[in-house]
Amino acid sequence: MTTLLPALRGILASNGQLPRLRLDPAMTTELPALPLPTEATPAAQVAALRAAIPAGAQQVCLAGLGTIRTEFSQGSGRAAGKIALVTGAAQGFGCEIASDLAAQGAWVALADVNVDGARAAAERINAACGRAVAMGVAMNVTDPASVQAALTTVVGALGGLDLLVANAGVLRAGSVKTISAADFDFVTNVNYKGYFLCVQAAAPIMALQHLACPATWFDIIQINSKSGLQGSNRNGAYAGSKFGGVGLTQSFAMELVEDGIKINAICPGNFFDGPLWSDPQNGLFAQYLRTGKVPGALTVADVKRFYEAKVPMGRGCTTPDVMRAIYYLCEQHYETGQTLPVTGGQVMR
Numbered sequence: 168m169t170t171l172l173p174a175l176r177g178i179l180a181s182n183g184q185l186p187r188l189r190l191d192p193a194m195t196t197e198l199p200a201l202p203l204p205t206e207a208t209p210a211a212q213v214a215a216l217r218a219a220i221p222a223g224a225q226q227v228c229l230a231g232l233g234t235i236r237t238e239f240s241q242g243s244g245r246a247a248g249k250i251a252l253v254t255g256a257a258q259g260f261g262c263e264i265a266s267d268l269a270a271q272g273a274w275v276a277l278a279d280v281n282v283d284g285a286r287a288a289a290e291r292i293n294a295a296c297g298r299a300v301a302m303g304v305a306m307n308v309t310d311p312a313s314v315q316a317a318l319t320t321v322v323g324a325l326g327g328l329d330l331l332v333a334n335a336g337v338l339r340a341g342s343v344k345t346i347s348a349a350d351f352d353f354v355t356n357v358n359y360k361g362y363f364l365c366v367q368a369a370a371p372i373m374a375l376q377h378l379a380c381p382a383t384w385f386d387i388i389q390i391n392s393k394s395g396l397q398g399s400n401r402n403g404a405y406a407g408s409k410f411g412g413v414g415l416t417q418s419f420a421m422e423l424v425e426d427g428i429k430i431n432a433i434c435p436g437n438f439f440d441g442p443l444w445s446d447p448q449n450g451l452f453a454q455y456l457r458t459g460k461v462p463g464a465l466t467v468a469d470v471k472r473f474y475e476a477k478v479p480m481g482r483g484c485t486t487p488d489v490m491r492a493i494y495y496l497c498e499q500h501y502e503t504g505q506t507l508p509v510t511g512g513q514v515m516r
């Protein structure tokens with residue numbers, strides 16, 4: 168399934184746009200049932216399928232699998248017709264990124280270890296869009312089998328993948344003098360290894376689509392951090408994992424360019440409005456107020472003002488700021504391996 172449907176998406180493309188595929192286990196009687204390809208290599212399989220499928224076909228019947236129907240986007244949004252997967256999408260940046268992509272015409276899979284949260288967020292997106300454009304899927308980015316299973320589900324439901332937003336991330340602050348090895352591993356596994364595992368599972372799907380439709384490019388975007396560009400005091404595990412993400416992005420970009428995949432990272436500044444900072448109980452503002460980290464601060468608003476004053480533009484990063492960077496990177500056909508700061512001038516490169 169993860170090899171066949173992406174290859175079919177590429178073969179059934181029209182004017183460079185790859186369709187969403189819907190698989191119906193029933194066989195359509197008007198169409199000849201094509202045998203499943205048995206050739207040894209993906210390239211030979213794509214060639215065999217292409218030879219068997221008439222140009223301009225909008226549906227295909229494959230023996231033992233069923234009928235595969237195409238659906239092309241009629242929308243004009245900045246993500247129209249794209250199939251996107253956002254990791255860590257149950258809340259925070261990931262949830263808002265998925266919502267924006269859907270509002271701009273994408274089909275979106277929200278993947279999260281909190282699968283109930285991801286499904287609830289997908290339902291909210293569908294209600295807002297007035298049609299079923301989003302799905303929630305379980306994924307633990309630290310577990311290769313879980314990542315693979317999630318991608319198999321997404322490809323089975325939508326046909327392939329145009330955009331991976333590797334957003335899942337965690338933070339456990341702590342001094343190098345005291346942080347436990349377990350906390351260090353926890354952060355490194357999600358932010359660094361999890362990014363690698365998601366790219367490793369998503370890239371072959373995109374590569375197959377590119378093989379079948381060589382003019383088309385696909386995108387992987389990591390949501391990194393300003394802490395991937397500049398050290399973070401008493402927060403070394405997080406900053407180290409994010410610096411590592413920059414190294415992975417640059418290295419993978421060199422390899423994956425031959426498969427039609429651009430891979431870039433966005434480094435947002437602090438997202439003060441998200442739950443990580445603003446959760447009334449466990450958010451960083453509430454924690455910093457309780458622990459007296461900001462001298463003289465009496466309220467959460469005092470703590471917030473202190474952090475906003477560190478940003479030359481005087482405010483935190485918002486999802487619209489990040490979305491402008493995401494759409495820029497998708498639309499820019501001549502960049503890969505880049506890390507794009509979105510920090511209001513707090514970190515300059």
Ligand SMILES: NC(=O)c1ccc[n+]([C@@H]2O[C@H](COP(=O)([O-])OP(=O)(O)OC[C@H]3O[C@@H](n4cnc5c(N)ncnc54)[C@H](O)[C@@H]3O)[C@@H](O)[C@H]2O)c1
Pocket residue numbers: 254255256257258259260261278279280281306307308309334335336337357361390391392393434435436437438439441442443444
């Ligand atoms: N919040 C900020 O100020 C800020 C600033 C810059 C960059 N970032 C980055 O943006 C991304 C999102 O941050 P956020 O503030 O929205 O975080 P958040 O804590 O609000 O949400 C993170 C999501 O990731 C999910 N998640 C955690 N571990 C997972 C795993 N193993 N597998 C799958 N999902 C998992 C969580 O369930 C949650 O839904 C992170 O990569 C973070 O480093 C955040």
